[in-house]
Amino acid sequence: MTQELQGLRAIVTGAGRGIGRAVALRLAELGADIVVVDIDLASGRSIEGEANDPTTEAVEALGRRALGIEADLTDETSGQRIVDQVVAEWGGFDILANIAGGAITPFERSSASVIPIADIRRIFDVNLMSAIYLCQAAVPVLRNSNAASIVNITSLSALGTPPEGKLTGYGMSKIALGYFTRSLAEDVGPDGIRVNSVSPGYTLTGRVKANSVETGFASKANDAALRRLAEPADIADAVAFLAGPRSGYITGHDLAVDGFTKLR
Numbered sequence: 096m097t098q099e100l101q102g103l104r105a106i107v108t109g110a111g112r113g114i115g116r117a118v119a120l121r122l123a124e125l126g127a128d129i130v131v132v133d134i135d136l137a138s139g140r141s142i143e144g145e146a147n148d149p150t151t152e153a154v155e156a157l158g159r160r161a162l163g164i165e166a167d168l169t170d171e172t173s174g175q176r177i178v179d180q181v182v183a184e185w186g187g188f189d190i191l192a193n194i195a196g197g198a199i200t201p202f203e204r205s206s207a208s209v210i211p212i213a214d215i216r217r218i219f220d221v222n223l224m225s226a227i228y229l230c231q232a233a234v235p236v237l238r239n240s241n242a243a244s245i246v247n248i249t250s251l252s253a254l255g256t257p258p259e260g261k262l263t264g265y266g267m268s269k270i271a272l273g274y275f276t277r278s279l280a281e282d283v284g285p286d287g288i289r290v291n292s293v294s295p296g297y298t299l300t301g302r303v304k305a306n307s308v309e310t311g312f313a314s315k316a317n318d319a320a321l322r323r324l325a326e327p328a329d330i331a332d333a334v335a336f337l338a339g340p341r342s343g344y345i346t347g348h349d350l351a352v353d354g355f356t357k358l359r
């Protein structure tokens with residue numbers, strides 16, 4: 096396999112499990128050293144269908160360097176602390192993949208007319224502010240890389256309106272993250288830093304599989320032209336493409352990886 100990311104160093108957030116872990120391992124397979132960031136570095140161990148071994152060990156098993164940093168990314172100081180630690184230990188980095196996030200507040204009270212303000216604040220912290228903190232801390236370091244790339248994770252949910260106006264806070268946070276992505280691309284493009292996003296469709300992580308019947312996920316495959324849900328590897332391949340040299344003239348772009356799913 097081509098080692099197109101050989102010699103590059105990548106920070107991947109939310110890499111304890113799910114899509115973040117798949118991204119970390121894909122970038123490592125392509126030759127990158129990986130900084131695994133998560134609020135719980137072994138977050139997959141309690142979820143059926145997720146790997147039990149820490150992502151750092153899986154990266155090392157692929158022959159790459161790994162650095163694990165446990166951090167709550169909703170803490171405003173976390174981004175700078177992570178960047179400082181990576182610079183101190185590895186001298187810098189080239190790729191930032193902001194994957195941590197999710198629709199973490201209760202689904203049943205997520206409609207626009209009733210969603211608690213506290214839920215909106217919480218979900219903005221987890222999905223939007225977390226990425227902004229890291230992006231702003233990362234930019235001065237990425238200016239020193241000649242392969243600098245940021246990839247943020249938005250969502251198919253932000254591209255349409257789920258039934259009953261559900262997932263309001265989540266959709267708003269991801270739309271805002273998409274806007275921030277484009278603004279940042281415009282801002283730091285002259286410095287040679289590319290900034291893109293990936294919008295996954297319904298993706299079969301361990302967490303999603305565990306509650307796919309109650310959330311109705313299981314039936315969503317019929318809404319996709321490809322008649323299947325995404326695997327974490329589908330999303331990881333898109334992130335790896337945008338992170339690496341094959342997308343060298345692509346910035347400010349959102350890549351939907353959703354099997355052409357129809358939403359209202």
Ligand SMILES: NC(=O)c1ccc[n+]([C@@H]2O[C@H](COP(=O)([O-])OP(=O)(O)OC[C@H]3O[C@@H](n4cnc5c(N)ncnc54)[C@H](O)[C@@H]3O)[C@@H](O)[C@H]2O)c1
Binds near residue numbers: 108110169303
């Ligand atoms: N799974 C899907 O169907 C789907 C669809 C569209 C978008 N997404 C997006 O993809 C990303 C990953 O989703 P996933 O399904 O793999 O989720 P997941 O819940 O399986 O994994 C999320 C990871 O992020 C970590 N995390 C959560 N809050 C954190 C915090 N405050 N600080 C540090 N780490 C934190 C968790 O510990 C976990 O390891 C999210 O941004 C999500 O919104 C997922």
